[in-house]
Amino acid sequence: MVRRKTRQPSNIPTMHDVAKLAGVSQSTVSRVLNETTSPVPISDDTKQRILDAVEQLGYQPNMIARSLRTQRTQMIAVMIGDISNAFYHPIVRAVQDVAGSRDYDVLISNGDHVYENELRFLQMVLRRPVDGVIMAPHRLTSEDLERFIKRSHIPVVAVGAQVEHPMVDVIGGTSEPATYEAISWLIKEKGHRRIGIMGVAGDMPPGPPRLRGYERAMADAGLTIEEGFVQKVEFTWEGGEHAMAAYLQQPNPPTAVFASNSLMAIGAIKVAQKQGLDVPGDISMMGFDDIPEATIVNPALTIVARDLSAIGRQAVEILFERMDGDVTGPGRFFQSEWRIVERNSVRSI
Amino acid sequence: MVRRKTRQPSNIPTMHDVAKLAGVSQSTVSRVLNETTSPVPISDDTKQRILDAVEQLGYQPNMIARSLRTQRTQMIAVMIGDISNAFYHPIVRAVQDVAGSRDYDVLISNGDHVYENELRFLQMVLRRPVDGVIMAPHRLTSEDLERFIKRSHIPVVAVGAQVEHPMVDVIGGTSEPATYEAISWLIKEKGHRRIGIMGVAGDMPPGPPRLRGYERAMADAGLTIEEGFVQKVEFTWEGGEHAMAAYLQQPNPPTAVFASNSLMAIGAIKVAQKQGLDVPGDISMMGFDDIPEATIVNPALTIVARDLSAIGRQAVEILFERMDGDVTGPGRFFQSEWRIVERNSVRSI
DNA sequence: CTGAAAGCGCTAACAG
DNA sequence: CTGTTAGCGCTTTCAG
Numbered sequence: 001m002v003r004r005k006t007r008q009p010s011n012i013p014t015m016h017d018v019a020k021l022a023g024v025s026q027s028t029v030s031r032v033l034n035e036t037t038s039p040v041p042i043s044d045d046t047k048q049r050i051l052d053a054v055e056q057l058g059y060q061p062n063m064i065a066r067s068l069r070t071q072r073t074q075m076i077a078v079m080i081g082d083i084s085n086a087f088y089h090p091i092v093r094a095v096q097d098v099a100g101s102r103d104y105d106v107l108i109s110n111g112d113h114v115y116e117n118e119l120r121f122l123q124m125v126l127r128r129p130v131d132g133v134i135m136a137p138h139r140l141t142s143e144d145l146e147r148f149i150k151r152s153h154i155p156v157v158a159v160g161a162q163v164e165h166p167m168v169d170v171i172g173g174t175s176e177p178a179t180y181e182a183i184s185w186l187i188k189e190k191g192h193r194r195i196g197i198m199g200v201a202g203d204m205p206p207g208p209p210r211l212r213g214y215e216r217a218m219a220d221a222g223l224t225i226e227e228g229f230v231q232k233v234e235f236t237w238e239g240g241e242h243a244m245a246a247y248l249q250q251p252n253p254p255t256a257v258f259a260s261n262s263l264m265a266i267g268a269i270k271v272a273q274k275q276g277l278d279v280p281g282d283i284s285m286m287g288f289d290d291i292p293e294a295t296i297v298n299p300a301l302t303i304v305a306r307d308l309s310a311i312g313r314q315a316v317e318i319l320f321e322r323m324d325g326d327v328t329g330p331g332r333f334f335q336s337e338w339r340i341v342e343r344n345s346v347r348s349i
Numbered sequence: 350m351v352r353r354k355t356r357q358p359s360n361i362p363t364m365h366d367v368a369k370l371a372g373v374s375q376s377t378v379s380r381v382l383n384e385t386t387s388p389v390p391i392s393d394d395t396k397q398r399i400l401d402a403v404e405q406l407g408y409q410p411n412m413i414a415r416s417l418r419t420q421r422t423q424m425i426a427v428m429i430g431d432i433s434n435a436f437y438h439p440i441v442r443a444v445q446d447v448a449g450s451r452d453y454d455v456l457i458s459n460g461d462h463v464y465e466n467e468l469r470f471l472q473m474v475l476r477r478p479v480d481g482v483i484m485a486p487h488r489l490t491s492e493d494l495e496r497f498i499k500r501s502h503i504p505v506v507a508v509g510a511q512v513e514h515p516m517v518d519v520i521g522g523t524s525e526p527a528t529y530e531a532i533s534w535l536i537k538e539k540g541h542r543r544i545g546i547m548g549v550a551g552d553m554p555p556g557p558p559r560l561r562g563y564e565r566a567m568a569d570a571g572l573t574i575e576e577g578f579v580q581k582v583e584f585t586w587e588g589g590e591h592a593m594a595a596y597l598q599q600p601n602p603p604t605a606v607f608a609s610n611s612l613m614a615i616g617a618i619k620v621a622q623k624q625g626l627d628v629p630g631d632i633s634m635m636g637f638d639d640i641p642e643a644t645i646v647n648p649a650l651t652i653v654a655r656d657l658s659a660i661g662r663q664a665v666e667i668l669f670e671r672m673d674g675d676v677t678g679p680g681r682f683f684q685s686e687w688r689i690v691e692r693n694s695v696r697s698i
Numbered sequence: 699c700t701g702a703a704a705g706c707g708c709t710a711a712c713a714g
Numbered sequence: 715c716t717g718t719t720a721g722c723g724c725t726t727t728c729a730g
Contacts, residue, residue: 011500011502012500012501012502014722014723014724015723015724016723016724024700024701025700025701025702026701026723026724027700027701027702027703027724027725027726028699028700028701030724030725030726031700031725031726034725042699042700043699043700046699046700058500060472060475060476060500061476061723061724062476062478062722062723062724063476063477063724064413064416064417064422064477064478064722064723064724065417065706065722065723065724065725066723066724066725067413067706067724068413068414068417068706068707068708068722068723068724069705069706069723069724069725069726070706070724070725070726071706073413075477083432083438083441083442084435084438084641086433089432089433092432092459093432093459093461096458096459096466100466100469105473105477106458107456107457108456108457108458108459109445109455109457110441110442110445110457112442117445117449120449123409124454126409127409127410127411127412128412128413128424128454129411129413151360151361151407151409152361153360153361237641266645270644270645292433292586292642293641293642293645295619296615296619296642296645296646297645297646297647298646298647363706363707363708364707364708365707365708373716373717374716374717374718375707375708375717376708376709376710376716376717376718376719377715377716377717379708379709379710380709380710380716383709391715391716392715392716395715395716410707410708411706411707411708412708413706413707413708414706414707414708414709414722415707415708415709416708416722417706417707417708417722417723417724418707418708418709418710418721418722419708419709419710419722420722
């Protein structure tokens with residue numbers, strides 16, 4: 001005697017329910033529902049019966065079962081660096097839009113510049129595979145990434161971060177040249193000669209390249225980088241506060257400071273103002289990336305701006321190229337455009 | 350277009366690989382790895398061999414397969430209203446933290462106040478079940494939610510939104526009383542008598558209750574709501590700009606305006622200042638919710654503040670109560686605390 | 699044109 | 715204490 005295992009009376013219809021209602025086999029239902037991939041012709045009659053049954057039951061394919069079978073998930077994962085950094089918001093939107101138009105779901109995760117979070121993200125993607133990954137790693141080591149890519153074989157696009165891995169496509173690279181241009185602009189157009197930079201503590205991206213751009217610009221202009229000009233702090237509002245506090249304790253602070261991101265620049269401005277200084281009267285501030293806060297703050301922040309939506313769109317498109325198999329081979333590098341947007345936080349000397 | 354489907358010789362180890370290496374059966378591996386749920390004792394020897402094999406292969410359980418079998422996913426989905434609204438950032442962090450501590454993964458999605466996005470989210474969760482859902486719906490209709498809950502049977506917590514469904518736990522309800530208190534404060538403590546409110550276009554949450562709180566406070570103080578005092582606009586920076594522009598076109602604008610969220614308040618302040626007005630000298634502004642921008646703007650925004658992290662933590666905890674089966678029955682309602690934080694955007698009359 | 703059947707990787711009875 | 719087995723819901727051969 002054969003004992004049948006009875007399924008819970010869940011009211012979520014399965015393909016089998018559809019098949020029964022339409023009076024066909026379950027595999028025929030599958031064929032109809034995946035018409036695009038199925039090279040088999042099916043009679044209009046059965047097709048219609050099946051579609052009716054789908055409609056009637058409100059059937060939705062179970063993606064988990066499908067994924068197990070196909071080893072593909074129709075899902076991409078995005079890890080942003082810090083949800084509070086508006087830099088990532090247009091990127092997230094663009095990714096959701098483009099992915100959605102291709103019927104891919106998007107799993108967003110927030111790294112928050114915390115190593116454990118970033119690691120947890122990798123682990124999640126390892127245990128719960130997706131078809132592609134876009135990420136802005138800030139704390140992960142090369143070994144972490146190496147191990148991840150070796151294990152997962154999932155296409156990865158890194159944005160706004162210096163990831164050096166032979167298989168990872170990278171969007172970024174603006175840091176060095178854009179910082180160079182910004183510093184040079186402060187020197188040549190605005191007449192500053194004593195310029196500071198607040199960068200990132202440690203060797204975390206995108207600290208080093210922005211620092212290099214600064215150093216190169218200063219050197220090319222024959223200016224010396226005094227002790228204390230380079231402040232390495234966190235990539236956040238608070239980091240900017242600390243850096244500015246440090247500048248203001250110096251006997252002779254710089255006349256202009258370039259912040260590696262605009263949140264830092266705003267934190268810095270607030271501290272300077274709290275100490276009774278005028279920005280840009282007493283000290284000029286310049287930021288990196290155009291976020292809404294840059295025009296909320298007073299004075300409005302002069303910045304290096306990138307087209308964030310474009311970066312987001314490009315990230316998904318690049319990713320899809322690999323997911324579709326249109327591109328194979330070593331990681332590519334895409335440099336985004338930038339321009340200086342002058343507002344009111346920098347004065348001429 | 351032919352979709353290529355070459356399944357790589359994936360080197361991702363399966364449980365079977367572990368079993369082979371350890372010289373045991375696959376189910377024994379499963380037992381060891383799920384020790385907590387397994388009531389069966391296992392010899393220390395085999396256990397060690399298995400753990401060694403796991404280590405050696407770097408084995409990670411495949412959650413997709415596990416989910417298919419167990420009908421549980423170890424994942425919760427969060428749909429926030431608008432990724433650019435800092436209101437949601439602490440909530441997201443809290444959710445990620447609490448969920449992470451219980452080894453649940455979190456899928457964040459961004460509704461962006463767009464109906465299609467919100468619908469897409471529901472659809473995603475239907476096709477790709479999760480164990481629980483936290484959401485801040487802004488455009489979904491009651492029928493959308495009804496249909497979703499009926500189909501999915503997934504516990505849902507709604508935050509900061511007026512969802513009326515017998516099975517949905519709701520955190521919120523601050524809108525009416527907090528707005529009442531804020532308006533009353535403007536009247537009694539600050540002496541304003543001609544007060545406007547910028548709320549939400551249509552009947553979208555949390556427009557109506559905030560409007561009701563306003564109306565009740567005005568009525569209780571015996572003040573009349575003049576035509577044009579109530580501006581219904583989008584829940585965004587731009588909405589605030591439009592509302593303020595509308596006020597300033599009036600022959601006799603209000604002396605104080607309460608904005609239904611702080612982003613709107615900031616947009617409004619910027620427009621007023623652009624038109625040469627002084628805030629709060631010419632017009633006082635008050636916002637709802639403490640977001641970083643509220644202290645970036647000048648004057649710093651006087652607001653009604655809630656503890657956003659606490660709301661986030663509470664949301665997950667409530668959700669887990671249902672996921673764990675500790676709570677069943679009709680949807681509960683949780684009212685969060687609030688307080689007025691006075692800064693510089695409101696003056697006494 | 700359609701059905702039967704073999705799994706995807708895992709868990710959970712059921713049998714030793 | 716451990717192995718065998720039956721699926722979870724779906725796609726994809728392989729046979730008609």
